[in-house]
Each structure stands twice: as C-alpha cells, then as structure tokens.
Amino acid sequence: MRVLAAMSGGVDSAVAAARAVDAGHDVTGVHLALSEAPQSLRTGARGCCSVEDSRDARRAADVIGIPYYVWDMAAQFREQVMDDFVAEYAAGRTPNPCLRCNEKIKFAAVLDRALALGFDAVCTGHYARLVDGGLHRAVDEGKDQSYVLGVLTGDQLRHAMFPLGDTRKDAVRTEAQQRGLAVADKPDSHDICFIADGDTAGFLHKAIGSQPGDIVDQASGEVLGTHDGAFAFTVGQRKGLKIGRPAADGRPRYVLDITPVTGQVSVGPAEALDVDRIVGLSPRWCGPTGVDGAYVVQVRAHGGIAPAEVTIEPDRLLVRLSEPLRGVARGQAVVVYDGDRVVGSATIDVAERVVPVR
Amino acid sequence: MVYLDHAASTPMLPEAIDAMAAQLAVGGNASSLHASGRAARRAVEESRERLAQALGARPSEVVFTGGGTEADNLAVKGIYWARSAADPRRRRILASAVEHHAVLDPIEWLVAAQGATVEWLPVDGDGRVTPDTLRAAIEHDPSDVALVSVMWANNEVGTVMPITELVEIAHEYGIPVHSDAVQAVGQVPVDFAASGADAMTITGHKLGGPVGVGALLLGRGVAVTPVMHGGGQERDVRSGTLDGAGIVGFSVAAELAVKGQPEQAELLAALRDDLVLRTLARVPDAQVNGDLRSAIEFRLPGNAHLSFPGCEGDSLLLLLDARGIECSTGSACSAGVARPSHVLLAMGSGVDRARGSLRLTLGHTSIQADVDAFVEAIVPVVERAKQAGLSRSRES
Numbered sequence A: 001m002r003v004l005a006a007m008s009g010g011v012d013s014a015v016a017a018a019r020a021v022d023a024g025h026d027v028t029g030v031h032l033a034l035s036e037a038p039q040s041l042r043t044g045a046r047g048c049c050s051v052e053d054s055r056d057a058r059r060a061a062d063v064i065g066i067p068y069y070v071w072d073m074a075a076q077f078r079e080q081v082m083d084d085f086v087a088e089y090a091a092g093r094t095p096n097p098c099l100r101c102n103e104k105i106k107f108a109a110v111l112d113r114a115l116a117l118g119f120d121a122v123c124t125g126h127y128a129r130l131v132d133g134g135l136h137r138a139v140d141e142g143k144d145q146s147y148v149l150g151v152l153t154g155d156q157l158r159h160a161m162f163p164l165g166d167t168r169k170d171a172v173r174t175e176a177q178q179r180g181l182a183v184a185d186k187p188d189s190h191d192i193c194f195i196a197d198g199d200t201a202g203f204l205h206k207a208i209g210s211q212p213g214d215i216v217d218q219a220s221g222e223v224l225g226t227h228d229g230a231f232a233f234t235v236g237q238r239k240g241l242k243i244g245r246p247a248a249d250g251r252p253r254y255v256l257d258i259t260p261v262t263g264q265v266s267v268g269p270a271e272a273l274d275v276d277r278i279v280g281l282s283p284r285w286c287g288p289t290g291v292d293g294a295y296v297v298q299v300r301a302h303g304g305i306a307p308a309e310v311t312i313e314p315d316r317l318l319v320r321l322s323e324p325l326r327g328v329a330r331g332q333a334v335v336v337y338d339g340d341r342v343v344g345s346a347t348i349d350v351a352e353r354v355v356p357v358r
Numbered sequence B: 001m002v003y004l005d006h007a008a009s010t011p012m013l014p015e016a017i018d019a020m021a022a023q024l025a026v027g028g029n030a031s032s033l034h035a036s037g038r039a040a041r042r043a044v045e046e047s048r049e050r051l052a053q054a055l056g057a058r059p060s061e062v063v064f065t066g067g068g069t070e071a072d073n074l075a076v077k078g079i080y081w082a083r084s085a086a087d088p089r090r091r092r093i094l095a096s097a098v099e100h101h102a103v104l105d106p107i108e109w110l111v112a113a114q115g116a117t118v119e120w121l122p123v124d125g126d127g128r129v130t131p132d133t134l135r136a137a138i139e140h141d142p143s144d145v146a147l148v149s150v151m152w153a154n155n156e157v158g159t160v161m162p163i164t165e166l167v168e169i170a171h172e173y174g175i176p177v178h179s180d181a182v183q184a185v186g187q188v189p190v191d192f193a194a195s196g197a198d199a200m201t202i203t204g205h206k207l208g209g210p211v212g213v214g215a216l217l218l219g220r221g222v223a224v225t226p227v228m229h230g231g232g233q234e235r236d237v238r239s240g241t242l243d244g245a246g247i248v249g250f251s252v253a254a255e256l257a258v259k260g261q262p263e264q265a266e267l268l269a270a271l272r273d274d275l276v277l278r279t280l281a282r283v284p285d286a287q288v289n290g291d292l293r294s295a296i297e298f299r300l301p302g303n304a305h306l307s308f309p310g311c312e313g314d315s316l317l318l319l320l321d322a323r324g325i326e327c328s329t330g331s332a333c334s335a336g337v338a339r340p341s342h343v344l345l346a347m348g349s350g351v352d353r354a355r356g357s358l359r360l361t362l363g364h365t366s367i368q369a370d371v372d373a374f375v376e377a378i379v380p381v382v383e384r385a386k387q388a389g390l391s392r393s394r395e396s
Helices: A011-022 A053-066 A073-091 A097-116 A153-160 A169-178 A200-208 B014-026 B035-055 B068-086 B099-116 B130-141 B165-173 B242-282 B312-323 B340-347 B351-356 B369-393
Strands: A001-006 A025-033 A066-072 A121-123 A126-130 A133-135 A213-217 A223-227 A254-258 A265-268 A273-284 A293-296 A305-313 A316-326 A333-338 A341-352 B062-065 B092-096 B117-121 B145-149 B177-180 B199-203 B216-218 B303-305 B331-334 B336-338 B357-359
Touching: A001 A097, A011 A025, A011 A053, A011 A121, A025 A053, A025 A097, A053 A200, A053 A254, A066 B099, A066 B117, A073 A200, A073 B062, A097 A121, A097 A153, A097 B369, A121 B068, A121 B369, A254 A341, A254 B062, A273 A333, A305 B145, A316 A333, A316 A341, A341 B014, B014 B242, B035 B062, B062 B068, B068 B099, B068 B145, B068 B216, B068 B351, B092 B099, B099 B117, B099 B165, B099 B177, B117 B130, B130 B145, B130 B340, B145 B357, B242 B303, B242 B312, B242 B369, B312 B357, B312 B369, B336 B351, B340 B351
Parallel strands: A001 A025, A001 A121, A025 A066, A213 A265, B092 B117, B092 B145, B145 B177, B177 B199
Antiparallel strands: A126 A133, A213 A223, A254 A265, A273 A316, A273 A341, A293 A305, A293 A333, A305 A316, A333 A341, B062 B216, B199 B216, B303 B357, B331 B336
C-alpha cells in the first residue's frame, strides 16, 4: 500500500512510520504545520507545533529513509479545531480538541488529500488497534488513545493505520533507540498543542474576553462570588474557585455545572458531581450502527470509565450508568466500548443525577 | 533524476571541483606571512582578479563573503548605517517588493530596530520595477533616501530588471544602488562597471561554484559600515579567515559561467520555451507567470514559472518528486511553512494562483530529456493534484 505517515516530530509517530515501512508499505512522511506562526524552538511540553518539532520529524524520516514534506494545515486547523474550541468554551462546554483534530484534520482534510494524491492510508502513532476493521483499545492501557479516535467512522478507519496499538510505550522508546531515532527520549507531549504555555484560561480569556458571572452554591442558591469568564471553569474543578471562604461544613467545593448564556457557575460538594445519566448528541459509529445494550462507556480521555445501559435513538445516545461517574463535562465525548472494541461516540449534552444520593 | 531546480542550487562545474579540491589540499591561511600564507594569498588574489575580470569589476571592488545572504546584509545594513551616520535625515530605504528575503529581512530589521523607514517599490504584472516608479519614489523627498536596492533578476519568476536605467535615476540624486545579482550571472550578461551599481551581490552555488562563498562587488568610493567585526581581512569591511578553496572554486566557476553565457542562454531559452509551450498545449488552463517575452533582456533563459489552477503547489511537488522530477513551488518557506510567495502576490496574482504554481529552472546540466520527462509527467500529475485540491477546498 502507499501510506502517508503523519509525523509530529515525536517518538510515537516516528516508530509508527518505521513499522509501516517494515510491513512492506511505500511510506511518505508528512509533518502537519498547524500553527500559523510557528515558534523556532519547542517550549514546555508541546509536542507538535514548533519548527524544532518539524526538524525532528524530518530527521526521523531521514533515518527511516522515506520522503518527507510539510503540509500547511494551519488554516483548516484554526477553523475546525481552534475556533471550535473557543466557541465551545464560550457556550459553557468543555471540548476535546485532540478528538476534533482526528475527526476533522488528520482523518478528514489530510486523509482526503492523501487519497486524492494516490495514497491508500494514513498512518499515525496513536495507541489503538485495528482488528478486522474495528477500533480497539491499545495493549498499553496507560497510553490507550482509542477514546480520541472514537469519533472516526468506519470509512475513515478503513484508511487508517495504527502500528503501535500492540506495544507498550516503553517498548516503543526502546525500539526507537534501536532504530537510531534521535527522538527516542523526547518527552511525551501533553496539554493542548496550540496553547504554548499551558494556560488554557488565559488563552480563552484572550480569545473570548471578559464574561463576568456569578459563582453560586447549588444547594442554597447563595451567590458566593463572581468570576471573569465561565470558560475558566470545568466541571469537577476544585482549584482556582477563589470564593474566599470555606463552605459551612468546611468541605471542599467543586464546579458542578456551568449555565450557558448567564455564565453562572454552580458549586457544591464532591458527591454532587456524581452523575448516572448521560445524553449524547450526534452519534458517530466506528463501523456498523450500534444497538441497544450493556456496554462500558468512557467520558474523558483518561479515566471516567463505567458500565452502562446504552439506548440508541436516531440522533442521540441515552446512557444509564450502572455506577455513578464523577465530573462529567458537557462537550466531552462519551465513547461506547464493547469490551475492547469502540462501538461509537457522541457529544455529551446532559449529565445528571437521576437516582438520589443515598 | 530530472533536476529542474537550478535556481535553488546548480551542480558544481567539474573544473571548479578540481580547482577547489587542489586548493583544499594546499591549505594555508591567506593572512599568514610565511610561504604557505603567501601561497594561499596568491590563490585568493588570483581568484579575485579572475572574478573581477569576469564581472566588469576592479579586483579591489571584490569583497568575498560567506555567500549571497551575507553580501546582501552587508550591502543593505552597511550602506544604510554609513549613509544615515553621514546625514541623519537619510532614513528611507527604497527596495523592490519582490526582493529575496536576504534583502527584505535586513530592511525589515532596520525598520524595526534601527529607525529606518522603507518604501517597497511596486512592480508591474511581470514583476518589474519601472524607472518611473523609482523616480516618483525618490522625488517624494530625495534628501531622505539612504539607498536603493533592486535585484538584477528575480529568483522566482526570472524577470530581469532595468538596472542600468534605475541606477542612472538614483545617481541623479546621489543615491547609492545595491543590486542582488545572484540569479543573473551566467544566465544574462552582467557587468558591474557598465551597470553603474554601487554594490552587487553574487554567489558561488548559483553559477557552478560551491555553496558557502559569495562576494559583494563594492565600488571603491562606497562607504559601508561592517556587519561583522574582527580581523578586517576584506577591505576592513568584512572579517573572517578567507576560504581559499571556496574562493578558487567560485572564481573558476564564475569565469566559465560568464564565458559560456551567450551559448548557454540560447540553449536554455530553447529548452525552456519548449517546456512552457508543450506544457501549455497539454494543460491548456495553465498560466505563465512573469514576463511572457522569452528574450534575455526580459527574462532569465533558464526560468519557467507556471500556475496550475485548482492545484496546490505542494501536491504538484510531491507527485513530481515521487516520479523523480525535482522542482520548487511558487511558495516561499517561512518558518517551515509554505506561504504564498510575496513575489507573485506583489505581481497581482491572487493567493490561489500563487499557491498553485511551480518554478522550473534549467541550468548547465539540463538536457532535452529533462524537458521531455516533465512534459510527460505533468498531465497525470495535474489531474491528481486537482483532485487533492478539490477535496481540500470541499473540506474547508
């Protein structure tokens, strides 16, 4: 097959590309330039958007012995990922930009272009497995990225290649070392790639501006304080509330809910974070359309896993959790698993408590 | 391999490789006072004379540098500093909007950090600064102009500028002129003295010499403040141990390139015209960028620049590369990301036409088979690139 390997400049995508070559494919490396004004050198834990990262990817391609190009995807990335990220936060939701990037950039804009140019598949360093066309969790549970791929349709997955799903991260690093890839000991990237300093609230404040609102105790309705923008808060957040005085019972308070438009942030005790019913919109299926039944769902990139009864309606998923989950944010994806296999996903619109707390 | 990117770097001439290798074996520091030093110095000075002879300059007007970018920086910053120091009113720089980044960026820096102002001289649809444009810009206030910088020939679309006329106009007002001629030498006649220019940039690897060595031809009376300070090896204007072997290779290549220029130009123009005409016949919606007249007064003979509507230059390049055909896109690489070329935008091309363009440049190793291979490949390549271009615009 002719394979286009997306190379971020990190160790995972480099090893993935090398494995695609070993598997006998005709591989071309492409670095996606996602920033309109890339920095010369990497700062902090960002892993993809500086010129240095692009050079790392180029060196890896040299070592692997494949052609290498940079594709400018900055405009699409801004429209589809960054603008969406800001709009979602402005609407009181908590989006996952990595998921959005996979859905709209890597396995849409890039894949479409690759197919048109005569490639058969796009290969990435994601930790996930493709088994008989189905998307499955990676062997390395700690690194599993099937959650952020749960938005891909069967058609997108048919043209995807994830060569690292059967390997643990430490083994990938060792392999990179053995292959002479200089990125073998490059730190893992985390945080959001387009927020250089990791200050998401600051980024959003710059993008959205000041949107003052009240911080309210959910139980009593008492106004505890004000804030400069609800986008600085995420459901489940404890730190940075700046209420200034403890709750009457002295227990810590958490963000429970964010009301769109008014920007009211409701806070309360930890147990009030527990939800047992989720409604997800715009379901996407990683293969055949799902059927009602008992599954396991995951509501954020790391953790947030629980068994559930899932009912499928034409444009939404109803999820009854068998055990409550804490800190479920609107705008995140609820991904449905049948064992290790990803069935599909939907965007969380409602997360609530139906069975009263005992 | 079909190499259609001679404007990026052209292969070294065998004679230049031999001369350079011989000098590498000899070694020596041209500033040393002993016999080895004298031998190295002799090689440098003979090279200086050879280069001066080839380009209509006096040997004392040759300032060797580490390449074209350094020579451009020395000319732009050095002349600006000297002229504004002599008369603080001289803050305005006039330069064509289609200069190479080695000229654009030093000017931008002078503006950002040194209190200079710049007026980018607009170009016509062919990419040319007209004498009237320059005259109008100067006459706005002749007393505040520090220098004029206009390239001899454009590196992207190959348009040849009316340098002699431009110099005459600037000199009416006593304003010095720098011209970046790195693309011109060996392709069109270049004579420093006859042009009247005060400073001219040339470089080795565009004419069959090595990478990493160039020169600023600098009139004897032109005041320049150094950019780099040190031993003052070159007229106290440029410091750094002279690269004897590189200089020898450069001068031998320059001499051969200039000597062979008339014949070479005829050959390249014929190949280029064949490439353009046959491409247009096969891809009827392709557009030629730059001057449509193929005579060397107007356009570098080895340069073709074509836009393919509905295609991304990136896609075209990738597909041609996969077929063993090497060329450039009409985009400039800025911080690792391809951006529509400022040259095409200045010529009035829209962003799409700029992004969908290819630069194909011929040189001394080019043969008919190269052109044939390109013409053979271009139809399927454009077809595929169009699909990719469309899928992309559907997405965004």
